[in-house]
Structures are given as structure tokens and as C-alpha cells.
Amino acid sequence: xxxxxxxxxxxxxxxxxxxxxxxxxxxxxxxxxxxxxxxxxxxxxxxxxxxxxxxxxxxxxxxxxxxxxxxxxxxxxxxxxxxxxxxxxxxxxxxxxxxxxxxxxxxxxxxxxxxxxxxxxxxxxxxxxxxxxxxxxxxxxxxxxxxxxxxxxxxxxxxxxxxxxxxxxxxxxxxxxxxxxxxxxxxxxxxxxxxxxxxxxxxxxxxxxxxxxxxxxxxxxxxxxxxxxxxxxxxxxxxxxxxxxxxxxxxxxxxxxxxxxxxxxxxxxxxxxxxxxxxxxxxxxxxxxxxxxxxxxxxxxxxxxxx
Amino acid sequence: xxxxxxxxxxxxxxxxxxxxxxxxxxxxxxxxxxxxxxxxxxxxxxxxxxxxxxxxxxxxxxxxxxxxxxxxxxxxxxxxxxxxxxxxxxxxxxxxxxxxxxxxxxxxxxxxxxxxxxxxxxxxxxxxxxxxxxxxxxxxxxxxxxxxxxxxxxxxxxxxxxxxxxxxxxxxxxxxxxxxxxxxxxxxxxxxxxxxxxxxxxxxxxxxxxxxxxxxxxxxxxxxxxxxxxxxxxxxxxxxxxxxxxxxxxxxxxxxxxxxxxxxxxxxxxxxxxxxxxxxxxxxxxxxxxxxxxxxxxxxxxxxxxxxxxxxxxxxxxxxxxxxxxxxxxxxxxxxxxxxxxxxxxxxxxxxxxxxxxxxxxxxxxx
Numbered sequence: 138x139x140x141x142x143x144x145x146x147x148x149x150x151x152x153x154x155x156x157x158x159x160x161x162x163x164x165x166x167x168x169x170x171x172x173x174x175x176x177x178x179x180x181x182x183x184x185x186x187x188x189x190x191x192x193x194x195x196x197x198x199x200x201x202x203x204x205x206x207x208x209x210x211x212x213x214x215x216x217x218x219x220x221x222x223x224x225x226x227x228x229x230x231x232x233x234x235x236x237x238x239x240x241x242x243x244x245x246x247x248x249x250x251x252x253x254x255x256x257x258x259x260x261x262x263x264x265x266x267x268x269x270x271x272x273x274x275x276x277x278x279x280x281x282x283x284x285x286x287x288x289x290x291x292x293x294x295x296x297x298x299x300x301x302x303x304x305x306x307x308x309x310x311x312x313x314x315x316x317x318x319x320x321x322x323x324x325x326x327x328x329x330x331x332x333x334x335x336x337x338x339x340x341x342x343x344x345x346x347x348x349x350x351x352x353x354x355x356x357x358x359x360x361x362x363x364x365x366x367x368x369x370x371x372x373x374x375x376x377x378x379x380x381x382x383x384x385x386x387x388x389x390x391x392x393x394x395x396x397x398x399x400x401x402x403x404x405x406x407x408x409x410x411x412x413x414x415x416x417x418x419x420x421x422x423x424x425x426x427x428x429x430x431x432x433x434x435x436x437x438x439x440x441x442x443x444x
Numbered sequence: 445x446x447x448x449x450x451x452x453x454x455x456x457x458x459x460x461x462x463x464x465x466x467x468x469x470x471x472x473x474x475x476x477x478x479x480x481x482x483x484x485x486x487x488x489x490x491x492x493x494x495x496x497x498x499x500x501x502x503x504x505x506x507x508x509x510x511x512x513x514x515x516x517x518x519x520x521x522x523x524x525x526x527x528x529x530x531x532x533x534x535x536x537x538x539x540x541x542x543x544x545x546x547x548x549x550x551x552x553x554x555x556x557x558x559x560x561x562x563x564x565x566x567x568x569x570x571x572x573x574x575x576x577x578x579x580x581x582x583x584x585x586x587x588x589x590x591x592x593x594x595x596x597x598x599x600x601x602x603x604x605x606x607x608x609x610x611x612x613x614x615x616x617x618x619x620x621x622x623x624x625x626x627x628x629x630x631x632x633x634x635x636x637x638x639x640x641x642x643x644x645x646x647x648x649x650x651x652x653x654x655x656x657x658x659x660x661x662x663x664x665x666x667x668x669x670x671x672x673x674x675x676x677x678x679x680x681x682x683x684x685x686x687x688x689x690x691x692x693x694x695x696x697x698x699x700x701x702x703x704x705x706x707x708x709x710x711x712x713x714x715x716x717x718x719x720x721x722x723x724x725x726x727x728x729x730x731x732x733x734x735x736x737x738x739x740x741x742x743x744x745x746x747x748x749x750x751x752x753x754x755x756x757x758x759x760x761x762x763x764x765x766x767x768x769x770x771x772x773x774x775x776x777x778x779x780x781x782x783x784x785x786x787x788x789x790x791x792x793x794x795x796x797x798x799x800x801x802x803x804x805x806x807x808x809x810x811x
Contacts, residue, residue: 175589219777219781223781223784228589229731232530232727232776233773233777236728236769236772236776237770237776238773240766240768240769240770240771240773241769243766244764244770247766358597359594359597362590369587403609405601405602405604405605405608406601406605408601409597409601409602412598412601413598415590415594416580416586416594416595419580419584419586419587419590420584420586423585424584
């Protein structure tokens with residue numbers, strides 16, 4: 138196997154893993170505060186369509202990215218109001234967000250199907266990009282990929298080294314205790330859910346502005362659900378989310394790899410791989426003793442402060 | 445004005461909430477229509493009334509209701525027990541795929557047994573697809589929400605592979621479609637030129653079965669206990685895993701039947717776009733119908749109407765068909781929001797903050 142092929146596989150893995158990483162990091166943060174938002178798929182789609190419309194109508198990718206980010210955050214606010222303030226079932230509300238987001242994005246994007254834009258370009262970093270093997274994968278990507286790396290590092294820092302991270306974790310582990318210590322549980326949960334929405338919107342923006350610069354209905358293709366599985370797989374740990382995203386990305390591009398080696402397998406059968414990989418990863422994870430105990434203790438439980 | 449927790453959940457609000465949600469959806473819908481520059485009332489009429497104002501329109505409503513009701517009937521039992529089968533869509537597709545493959549195999553056979561074999565193959569296929577999730581849940585503790593969703597995507601890829609490959613019609617100009625099924629493999633229609641098939645009766649019959657099971661049998665009792673409290677179910681001494689298997693297999697079979705009702709009904713062949721989201725819409729139906737068979741029946745009529753309304757809005761108003769999904773999502777959101785009033789009530793108090801003597805009342809917000 139030549140160097141070239143490995144370089145390209147690594148490059149494609151990082152690229153494909155970027156939307157998964159963004160969405161899964163956002164989902165992880167809201168889950169760490171105790172909120173399970175199954176609406177990831179809907180938020181990605183709304184982010185993707187708004188990012189594309191923003192970029193297409195203003196001819197500015199920056200505005201596109203900002204629209205994706207903002208629309209994801211705003212859209213997740215619906216979930217926050219119903220699941221946090223109106224203490225509805227998080228499972229049902231998250232499903233509703235996915236169903237609504239799928240419909241809404243198709244509705245908003247109907248006039249934009251088939252249009253194309255110039256997507257984000259690769260911006261090789263001088264010198265670093267010519268490192269053999271990994272240079273191309275890590276230092277010859279587009280700005281959103283670098284942005285995802287920076288976000289990952291910031292989240293890792295915040296969650297493990299700062300007071301804010303501690304508060305988020307306290308709210309997720311024991312909301313009643315956090316409340317009695319004077320932290321505003323509801324406010325924290327609103328913030329983490331909207332942060333998750335912004336990250337999912339950004340993931341969507343990556344899909345429609347960089348990965349495949351166009352809008353197609355349902356273009357997220359289950360990435361929101363895979364990201365949710367990824368958080369379980371990573372047992373709610375930031376660094377494992379990164380590794381997981383790359384592993385899943387590799388499973389999704391395996392068909393390119395196999396085709397590259399001349400295997401002739403139906404693309405539809407190969408398209409099943411990421412979903413199969415998700416199931417296998419879940420099963421393997423649950424075999425390890427105590428995975429269930431790793432989940433934030435109040436995950437999925439509504440909470441409202443008692444006077 | 446103040447919001448306080450009710451001492452006990454209100455049964456009235458439980459049944460009023462879906463109606464309230466429908467009202468709010470209609471108001472929001474009118475606002476959306478006028479924002480798009482359409483006359484709101486005329487648009488609502490075109491969406492909700494016009495499609496069912498003819499006998500043909502009504503018959504088409506039942507064409508949509510058939511697969512929806514079949515899926516929702518199975519999910520009713522699952523959701524009652526809080527077994528979150530989100531995979532009706534995949535079970536539908538796999539049922540349709542296998543029933544379709546069997547129909548193509550039996551194209552040259554005559555006889556009364558052909559159709560029962562086709563139906564049974566679709567139902568068993570749906571059960572098998574749900575059975576995978578049951579195995580993963582009971583044996584490997586992999587959460588059913590994620591596994592059933594993943595199985596949905598896999599089933600759709602299997603369907604695409606089949607119609608692009610082994611089941612593609614040799615006489616179809618290379619379109620990804622199977623050959624048309626022979627008449628003896630199709631479900632009989634009820635009357636005349638209408639497309640409603642006998643599957644609607646199977647759906648109604650099964651709904652009655654679910655009602656009986658829920659209210660008159662030990663299985664139904666166990667289902668309700670498990671939904672209310674998994675711990676209690678364990679203490680009551682029955683095997684939760686067995687119940688999970690039964691519920692998932694049943695709902696998988698129903699979704700498989702829904703697949704048969706579609707592919708061996710109005711569609712009549714395997715195509716790439718069989719998955720129209722009925723399995724997801726069925727989830728909304730079960731919530732709207734309060735997980736009660738009668739409510740599920742009414743809700744399936746309403747949600748079936750949103751499909752027809754979307755098609756009609758496309759034809760007469762020039763709006764995208766995907767407005768159906770917007771209405772369905774709004775409906776579910778408003779329902780979940782209105783459900784807040786089951787456990788809470790709004791109390792009107794005099795302007796000067798008069799507080800009740802019972803200070804232990806939980807307040808969420810006060811103004």
C-alpha cells in the first residue's frame with residue numbers, strides 16, 4: 138500500500154469525522170448536564186439548510202456558517218422550552234424535534250435543491266502540511282475542520298479544568314444538590330441544550346458548505362443518531378468522543394477504501410457500514426461492566442426547583 | 445397569574461390536550477400560510493377539508509390510514525410499556541421488501557394460498573427485523589432507540605440494493621423498480637375503482653385485539669405495569685425480557701403488515717421510494733391518541749389527512765409537499781407542550797400577590 142493511499146484515507150477520515158465530532162461534542166455537553174436531546178438529526182438538517190440558504194443568498198460562506206450555528210441554537214430552544222420548562226418527556230420531545238426538523242428543512246430548502254455553491258476551500262498550513270503521512274490529514278483541511286479541533290480542545294479544557302465544567306457536571310449528576318448550592322439548574326440546562334443546538338447546526342453547516350457543498354433533503358443521513366451513539370460509546374468523555382468520531386468516520390469511508398483496492402461491492406450494501414458499526418459499537422460498549430453507571434446520573438430526568 | 449402543580453394529574457386535560465394542540469396547530473398553520481402570501485382560511489380549507497370532500501378523497505384517506513394505523517397499533521403496546529421502538533419504518537420497509545420478493549417468486553402460481561403466503565412473509569419479516577432489536581436489547585442491553593433507528597437506515601439500503609440489483613425488472617428500461625406484481629398476489633380492493641384494500645379491516649381488527657389485550661389480559665396488565673414502573677414489574681415477579689420480546693415482535697409484525705398493505709396494495713411493485721415516513725408518523729399518532737386504541741384510530745385519521753393535505757396544497761396552492769412534515773411536527777410539539785396542563789394548572793390570582801396558605805405547593809414560575 139503506497140503512502141499516497143494512506144495519506145488520502147487519513148485525510149478523508151478526518152474530513153468525514155468532523156461533522157460527527159461537532160454534533161457529538163454538543164450532544165455530550167447537554168447530556169453531561171442531564172439533558173438527553175434526541176433531536177440532533179433535526180438540528181443538523183435545519184443547520185444545514187439555513188447555512189446553505191445563507192451562503193447562497195449572500196454569497197458569503199461566513200454568513201452561511203453563522204446562519205447554521207444560529208439556526209441550530211434557535212431551533213434547540215423549542216426543545217429546551219418544552220423539555221426543560223414544561224417538563225415534558227425528553228425522549229418524546231427530542232423525537233418531535235427530529236421529525237419537525239426533517240419536515241421544516243425540506244420545506245425551507247425546496248427551492249435550493251440542485252443549486253451549487255463554491256464550498257469551503259482547503260487552507261494548507263505552511264510547512265506543517267508537508268509532514269509525511271499525517272500532514273495532509275491534519276494540516277491541509279478547510280477552516281471548519283481546524284475550528285472543530287479548536288472547539289474540541291476548548292471543550293476538553295472547560296470540562297476537565299474549569300469551574301464551569303464542574304457546574305455542568307454537578308447539574309447532570311445531582312440537580313437537586315446543585316440547586317441547593319445556589320446554581321441555576323434550569324439556566325445551565327438551557328445553555329447546554331442551546332450549545333448543543335449550535336454545534337449540531339455547525340455540523341450541518343459543514344455538510345452543506347464543505348463536505349458536499351449543496352442542499353439535499355435528509356442529507357444528514359442519520360449522523361445525528363450516530364453522534365448520539367458515539368456519546369454512549371465514548372462514555373461521556375471528551376477525548377473518547379474524538380477517537381470515536383474518527384473510528385466511525387473510517388467505517389463510513391471504508392467503501393471508498395475498498396473501491397480503491399478494486400473490490401466491486403454494491404454501494405448500497407457498503408452504505409450500511411456506518412449503521413452496522415454503530416450497532417456493533419453499542420453492543421461492545423454495553424458488554425463492558427458498568428457502562429450504564431458512567432452515564433450522568435440525572436440523564437433524561439426532568440427537574441424543576443422546589444421552593 | 446401563577447402556575448402550580450396539580451395534586452393529581454387531570455384526566456380531563458389528558459383528553460383535552462390533543463384537541464388544544466390541534467387548535468394551536470391550525471392557528472400556527474394559518475399564520476404560516478399568510479406569511480407565504482396565501483389566504484389563510486382558504487389554505488386551511490384546501491389542506492384539511494378539500495381532500496376529503498369527495499367519496500374518492502375519503503377512500504384515499506383510508507388508503508393512507510391503513511399503513512399508519514397498522515404501524516401505530518403495534519407501537520401502542522410498545523410505548524405503553526415504555527419500550528421505545530422507533531423502528532416501525534425499518535420493519536415496514538423490510539416487511540415490504542420480503543413480501544415483494546415473495547410476490548415476485550409466486551408470480552406464476554395460482555391458488556388461494558398465494559396471498560396468505562405473501563402476507564405471512566411480510567409479517568414474519570417485520571417481526572424478524574424487530575427481533576434483532578429485541579435480541580440486542582435483552583441479550584446485549586443495547587438501547588432500543590438507537591438500534592431500531594440504525595436498523596431503519598439498514599433496511600432502506602437493503603431495499604435500494606434489491607431494486608438496483610437482484611429484484612430489478614428486466615423489462616424496466618433499467619429503472620430501479622421491480623416488475624409489477626401479479627394480480628393474485630395483491631390484496632383485494634374493497635369496491636369499485638377505489639384503492640382501499642381489505643388491509644384496513646385487518647388494521648381495525650388488530651386494534652380491537654390490542655384493546656382487549658390491554659384491558660382484559662395478564663399480558664396487558666404486565667405491559668401497563670412495566671410502563672409505569674420497571675422496578676415494580678421486577679417485584680411483581682414477571683420476566684421483563686420476555687415481555688420486551690413479545691411487544692417488539694408484535695409491533696414488528698404489525699409494521700411488516702403495513703409494508704405488505706402498501707406494496708401489495710396501492711403500489712403493486714417494489715420501488716426506491718416506499719419509505720414515506722409512515723413509521724415515524726405512527727409515533728405521533730400513538731402520542732396524539734394517548735396510547736389508547738380509540739384515540740389512536742382518531743389520530744390516524746388526522747395524520748392520514750396531513751398527507752392528503754400536503755399533496756392537495758402542492759396542487760392547488762403550489763406549496764411544497766413537505767409542508768406535511770411541518771404540520772406533523774407542530775402537532776407533536778403543541779401536544780407535548782399542552783400536556784404540561786395535565787400535571788399543572790394556571791391559577792388566576794388577584795394582582796396583589798396573594799399566596800395560598802399551603803406553602804408546600806410547588807411553583808414553577810410566578811408573576
